[in-house]
Amino acid sequence: MQATCFAALLAVSVATSPCWSADAVGLRTTPSSLPSEAVSKAITGRVAIIDGRTLWFPGSAEKVLLAGIDVCELPQWAFDPTRYGKNTALKPVPCGPLAKAWLKRVVSDDQVTCRVTAFDSDGTYVGSCSMSGRDLAVEMLRVGWARVASPPLPGYATWQRQAMEARFGMWATYVLDMDEWRGKAVDRTLERRPIADFNLLAERGREISPPFADAHKRPRRADH
Template sequence: MKKHIVAAAVVTAIVQPAIAADLFENPTPQFREQQVVALAPGYPLFKGRVAVIDGRTLWYPQYAQRVRLADIDACELPQWALNPKWENREQAKAPAPVPCGPLAKAWLKRTVGNKPTECTVVAYSRDGIPLARCVAGGRDLALEMLRVGWARIASPYPNDSQYLAYQDYAMAARYGMWATYVLDMNEWRRKAVDKTLNRHPIADFNLLAERESEISPPFVDARNKPKRTDR
């Protein structure tokens, strides 16, 4: 048993030296079940229960480590979409706002629940956050987010063709954000001045009026909308 504990600690030290040092002193069964196993230098496997930060990011509290779902993107928490299905369009001043960021987070949180989550790191983002394929309860979390329409593929050439098939299905059915007007996330990150959680829907309404790109289906009446300042 002691040999197994020491071996686990050595492997863990590749990724989390501080935690590994603590493991040598306090080898608890709980930690051994949630250890980080290095598959290759710099490419670990995280196991354990997680918290959901947003629609594509998980938090492993036992490692103080964020992990981002690979190959997909989702609305940022302060980001708003706009629902084109509002009543009496002649009198309506603007489409109804849809909190696409919080809704994406809520769906990912619902999918993960309290189940242990296993994330296999496949790469690192430019900001140093691990990008991983994550599974909880036997379900690929990125695939689940694509299925319900609260995420999009991050590249037109995903590593898994099933990802594109699930996105196409969600788009055709207009699930999630595909039933809204919503700015492409990368453009939103470049242009949004206010990225706080108290951001008002009108800010994204105005960004859509001058957008360069969008991810939702090309609703004709979403184009050339005038800017407004009264909301």
Template structure:
């Protein structure tokens, strides 16, 4: 009897492992259909009459909103190009200036006319301006600007494959700015000091003389010409 009591006391003194009340176990991952999916961004759509600000920018007075055409770029309003087929009447070597910025604006304004324009925003530029696909009477405005050669695609991989095809056709036909010596728009924005509408053509003549890149076919034509033409 005494031995049984001692044995029971020994067993009682053995420390038993305890289970904590706040024990955390790895939760079961939710099923695929239960996982939260971020909703796709909903971009606005603008409709109505517009004013043309430049060769790639529209203004909706109704919304007080500026819209930029997606995937294309155009000359800034103060930017000049140079005509390689000038007439050397006064024995000068300066080519005739071409106001590529105003001409791009004029063509876009002609295309828009008094039509109602529908612009579907697809994103935003670095300065916060909405970038959109804009349609006038079923015509893509960006595609129209590329077709006549008064705009270029912003990247080699536009979202619309037709853009590159239309640009290549305009370049081959020497339409619009592709018939001129024109400075790449991004390079012009970096280097131009005077960006007012009073900018003189000689300023862009000087920038073209120290250009970093060449985007129009006349540059290639000039390199193929012989240095001497008296033979």
């Protein structure tokens, strides 16, 4: 069911192959999860999806980041360890667009309510958002297109663990941790080529999964 949905979104198949173990990724702090000022308000309305964790309320011209999670940036690539593209290269997976597509699919045209609790360091609202009683951050964690950020919200780590064990979404791929990607990626345009992220994986500062270490014994380049 999950694989069918993913393929329907962007026609990219992510195999359920050996991937990150549940211990491979800690709960790391991201810029959006560091509130610089507390606030308390509710925002309700239809939204546009900016990326896999960012909502835009056009009616009130307000932007909200989903609290407690992080996702791939839109130009970021992951790699399927069981599929190969041209020249036997690891198959690129557009993890940022897939995360955005999943959130857009979940929200559709329904009303969303965000309970804002903070601003982030850039002045953007941060809060928990729901639609028809469904926590949108949980929906992203459940299908593996988000990871838990620190401080973790109640129950979020459990949803992440289940997605990791099932190898859903990005947990079926090699992907650089988002914090490290933001710190190292020079080109952040949507034209970014997969090879750039493959090279960052090769030079990674954090270990993401034992299978990727194994892959280094048989180096293969990513599709350009």
